[in-house]
Amino acid sequence: MMGRWKFWVVTALVITLVAAAIYIPILRKRMKRAARQQQQSEEQARRELIQPVPVNPGDPRVRTTLFWASDSDGSALAPVVIELPLSKDPVLRSKQVLNTLLAGPVDTELRTLPPDAVLLAFYILPDGTAIADFSEAMATSIPSGIVSEQLAVDSMARTLEANVPQIQRLKILIHGQEVETLAGHVDLTGTFVVNTKLAAPPAPSGPSSVAMPAPKP
Amino acid sequence: MLLDVGNIVRLRLLSICGLALVLFFSAAIVFSVQVPVPNQQPSGAPSQAIPSASPAQTGTPGVASAPISAQPLQSGLNIVVLDPAHGGTDPGARGTGGMRESDIVLDLAAEVRRALEQQGFQVVQTRQGNDNPSFDDRSALANAQRGAVFVTLHISSTGLPGTVRVYIHSDLPPLTDANGMIPWDRAQAPFLGLSRKFGDLVQGFLTQRFKGSPDTPQAAMVRQLRTTAAPAIAVEISSVVVNDRSDLDRMAPGVADAIARGAAAFKPQYVVPGVPGVQP
Numbered sequence: 001m002m003g004r005w006k007f008w009v010v011t012a013l014v015i016t017l018v019a020a021a022i023y024i025p026i027l028r029k030r031m032k033r034a035a036r037q038q039q040q041s042e043e044q045a046r047r048e049l050i051q052p053v054p055v056n057p058g059d060p061r062v063r064t065t066l067f068w069a070s071d072s073d074g075s076a077l078a079p080v081v082i083e084l085p086l087s088k089d090p091v092l093r094s095k096q097v098l099n100t101l102l103a104g105p106v107d108t109e110l111r112t113l114p115p116d117a118v119l120l121a122f123y124i125l126p127d128g129t130a131i132a133d134f135s136e137a138m139a140t141s142i143p144s145g146i147v148s149e150q151l152a153v154d155s156m157a158r159t160l161e162a163n164v165p166q167i168q169r170l171k172i173l174i175h176g177q178e179v180e181t182l183a184g185h186v187d188l189t190g191t192f193v194v195n196t197k198l199a200a201p202p203a204p205s206g207p208s209s210v211a212m213p214a215p216k217p
Numbered sequence: 218m219l220l221d222v223g224n225i226v227r228l229r230l231l232s233i234c235g236l237a238l239v240l241f242f243s244a245a246i247v248f249s250v251q252v253p254v255p256n257q258q259p260s261g262a263p264s265q266a267i268p269s270a271s272p273a274q275t276g277t278p279g280v281a282s283a284p285i286s287a288q289p290l291q292s293g294l295n296i297v298v299l300d301p302a303h304g305g306t307d308p309g310a311r312g313t314g315g316m317r318e319s320d321i322v323l324d325l326a327a328e329v330r331r332a333l334e335q336q337g338f339q340v341v342q343t344r345q346g347n348d349n350p351s352f353d354d355r356s357a358l359a360n361a362q363r364g365a366v367f368v369t370l371h372i373s374s375t376g377l378p379g380t381v382r383v384y385i386h387s388d389l390p391p392l393t394d395a396n397g398m399i400p401w402d403r404a405q406a407p408f409l410g411l412s413r414k415f416g417d418l419v420q421g422f423l424t425q426r427f428k429g430s431p432d433t434p435q436a437a438m439v440r441q442l443r444t445t446a447a448p449a450i451a452v453e454i455s456s457v458v459v460n461d462r463s464d465l466d467r468m469a470p471g472v473a474d475a476i477a478r479g480a481a482a483f484k485p486q487y488v489v490p491g492v493p494g495v496q497p
Contacts, residue, residue, distance in 0.1 A: 013237055075376055144310040144318070145373030146384050146453050150437040180352070180440060184302070184309060185371070187440040189402075 059085040065162035067155045069110040090166040097163045112155035114141035128168030149186035157192045167194045294484045296365035298341045301326040305349030310374040312457025322370040328469040332477035356444035364489040367449035376455030383420040383434040384451040385412045386442040404446035411448040419479030426471045
């Protein structure tokens with residue numbers, strides 16, 4: 001009787017080991033394939049991003065106000081007025097001003113956004129909420145800290161406020177996803193008020209409806 | 218009788234077989250499920266609401282609070298919840314020579330704790346070592362105290378070295394539901410006025426000691442402050458780009474003293490409601 005018991009136990013163990021030997025390599029292959037697919041989609045997104053925002057040379061050159069850091073200690077914003085050919089379409093116009101903001105000022109010490117960050121997508125909802133989707137570099141390359149993160153968000157909100165009056169609020173996504181913070185400090189679960197005159201009061205509940213007033217100039 | 222349990226050899230064989238089976242199925246589950254474990258709870262996840270009646274009485278997110286009357290009522294500020302930011306896999310700002318914000322603020326918290334205890338405050342820390350509680354867990358610890366203020370400690374990557382800034386949360390529209398409960402994700406809303414008073418005091422003491430620091434606290438959307446149901450401030454020292462960590466360590470006693478003096482000055486202004494149903 002004991003011999004049979006031992007036989008069944010050993011058989012079960014052998015079957016288990018054989019199953020493991022077959023199953024684990026399959027799982028590994030699947031994991032590798034999934035990782036490869038993710039990498040490919042990231043590459044594709046990157047390629048799409050690199051495509052420049054179409055600039056129509058016929059667009060009139062207009063005075064554009066951009067907000068970069070005001071001094072080298074990077075704690076306040078200052079307006080800089082330059083002339084740019086800007087589209088009348090609010091989405092294209094927003095992309096143009098945000099890309100200029102990302103390109104940074106002549107004095108790189110005054111930049112508010114990381115140089116390797118890319119604007120992946122931008123659209124405006126019917127209620128005036130703009131959605132700006134940035135590459136991961138926006139979160140990973142920005143200097144970590146309350147002052148630097150708040151300055152980055154404020155520079156975008158105030159630049160849009162100055163140049164695209166149709167936008168009332170700004171929602172920031174990172175690689176298509178809502179993230180809790182920009183780099184560990186500033187809250188990205190809500191929206192930022194862009195146009196303080198037009199923005200309607202926030203919806204009655206939910207963190208995504210929390211709206212913050214743009215800082216006073 | 219199928220098995221002679223007295224036979225140790227067979228028992229060992231059985232144990233080994235059982236262990237092998239458990240190990241295999243555990244490995245299979247781990248490999249196949251591959252569920253990422255989030256480091257921070259999503260902010261929208263906790264559905265707990267905070268009774269508007271109690272400025273500092275909540276439980277862990279997702280767990281209903283105890284009735285106010287069940288807790289002893291105390292008046293006045295007596296607890297300071299110190300939050301050394303980041304930790305664990307999140308080092309925060311990184312500076313020259315491998316300086317990590319998470320390490321520096323932990324040491325700073327010890328200094329602040331000593332200063333506060335000398336002022337007679339009870340101090341609760343959100344983390345004691347190199348771990349990283351979620352934002353909500355840190356807030357929950359503060360919200361579970363009665364008569365507490367919350368101070369989260371940070372070191373920036375930028376800013377004028379040698380200066381210190383105090384932050385309060387930007388305006389949050391106050392909101393209560395039909396039962397008079399404040400949503401967890403806006404717990405700070407009723408305390409913004411008190412946070413500003415507390416921040417004014419601490420920033421004042423810091424500015425006296427650290428020239429170049431602003432005169433008043435700044436408003437920012439600091440995630441950690443939003444879910445904290447208590448007067449709450451963030452203190453951020455500039456910065457990790459100093460050449461030597463000793464430059465930051467030298468600032469620690471001054472920062473600790475300013476926070477302790479600020480809390481002591483704020484104490485008479487913060488009267489915890491003795492009657493349930495009263496907002497701060």
